[in-house]
Amino acid sequence: MGCDCETCISKTLLMFFNFIFAILGMIVLAIGVWLVIDKASLVALLKVENDQIEHFTQPAVIEHLGYLLIVITSVVLFLSFLGYCGAIRESQCLLTTYGLFVLVILVAEVTAFGLAVAYKDRARTETKNYLQTTISYYYTGNDRNQTDAVTLMWNYMMSELHCCGVDDYRDFALSEKWNESKRDKIIPTACCVQTALYEPQDKNCPFSPTESNSYFKKGCYNAITDWIMHNQEVVIIVAIGVGVTQLLGIILALCVCKSIEKYRGMRL
Numbered sequence: 001m002g003c004d005c006e007t008c009i010s011k012t013l014l015m016f017f018n019f020i021f022a023i024l025g026m027i028v029l030a031i032g033v034w035l036v037i038d039k040a041s042l043v044a045l046l047k048v049e050n051d052q053i054e055h056f057t058q059p060a061v062i063e064h065l066g067y068l069l070i071v072i073t074s075v076v077l078f079l080s081f082l083g084y085c086g087a088i089r090e091s092q093c094l095l096t097t098y099g100l101f102v103l104v105i106l107v108a109e110v111t112a113f114g115l116a117v118a119y120k121d122r123a124r125t126e127t128k129n130y131l132q133t134t135i136s137y138y139y140t141g142n143d144r145n146q147t148d149a150v151t152l153m154w155n156y157m158m159s160e161l162h163c164c165g166v167d168d169y170r171d172f173a174l175s176e177k178w179n180e181s182k183r184d185k186i187i188p189t190a191c192c193v194q195t196a197l198y199e200p201q202d203k204n205c206p207f208s209p210t211e212s213n214s215y216f217k218k219g220c221y222n223a224i225t226d227w228i229m230h231n232q233e234v235v236i237i238v239a240i241g242v243g244v245t246q247l248l249g250i251i252l253a254l255c256v257c258k259s260i261e262k263y264r265g266m267r268l
Contacts, residue, residue, distance in 0.1 A: 007259040011087050014252040016246075018083035021076055024143035029073040035066030048130075064149045083249065092257050099253040106246045128221055131166045136174045141181040141188065159198055162215045163223035164191035168207065169216040187216045 003014075079101055086094030116123045138150035158164055165171030169187045172178045187207040192200035192214045200206065202213040209216040228235060 007256065011090075011251045012256040013248070014087040014256060015084055017249065018080040018087070022080035022084060025073045028069055029077065032066045032069030032073060036063055036070070036097065040193045058146070062065050068229060083253065086253070087256055090256070093261050095257045095260075097107040099257070101252045102246050102249050102253075106243065106250070109243070124221075128166055130220065132171055132174065135165065135171055135178075136176075138177070139172065139175045140177040155188065157220060157224075158188070158190040158215070159194055161220060161223040161227060162193075163220035164188070164216045165219055165220045166221050171219075183214040187214060191216050 016148065042239050063195050079098060082101065083097035085091070086098050135154065138148060139154055140148050140151045166185060169191060172182075174189065182188075187209045189200055189206050190198075191209065192205035193212075194200055200213070205213040211217065219252055
């Protein structure tokens with residue numbers, strides 16, 4: 001197809017960006033598959049005498065991360081395939097499908113944000129309920145040999161954000177697994193003020209928490225909200241960057257489609 005300067009630029013940019021995303025997607029997909037089928041090699045590779053790293057070399061954590069990478073990169077590869085092949089083969093069908101998929105994702109993101117703002121009280125309640133559900137059904141305790149990914153992620157979040165539970169330490173009373181394994185503990189060790197090695201500064205903290213040796217009255221929901229507000233500029237920039245990239249992909253696909261249609265009309 002003969003094309004003018006604008007069309008060639010649109011086609012080239014569309015091919016370039018989708019080719020880059022496809023290469024990165026294949027690399028990440030390969031890593032995800034490796035994590036799922038060969039967890040032991042990664043554990044051996046990362047096994048160092050550092051508690052912060054050791055917490056995340058548990059097999060279940062690695063496997064869940066692998067599946068997450070596979071799902072995300074599969075979507076990215078599918079879209080990149082449509083965009084790149086549609087541009088290089090000048091296929092209106094592939095480019096239209098690509099543009100529609102990206103548009104649907106963009107609209108879903110904007111809709112989710114709009115609903116969260118419009119119904120912020122309900123969104124707050126639903127988010128809290130979801131977080132509480134992960135504690136109630138999956139949180140098991142602070143055992144170093146624990147391989148449950150949800151427990152490890154909660155422990156890490158509480159240690160890093162200096163918080164405890166969703167609203168406070170009483171959220172753990174709803175967890176059957178925690179109640180079975182806690183022994184005489186009142187709060188998980190992760191709710192305590194800790195050393196650089198993730199050990200409680202006060203050994204009695206899990207059994208006798210106070211406001212000076214723990215964060216047992218500070219909920220993680222508010223801590224996450226505070227973190228987002230503190231880093232809101234970065235969050236906004238990332239969100240705008242993602243949205244602009246998606247919108248650019250849609251515009252480029254439409255430009256190439258329009259040029260193909262125009263060229264076919266001239267031939268007729």
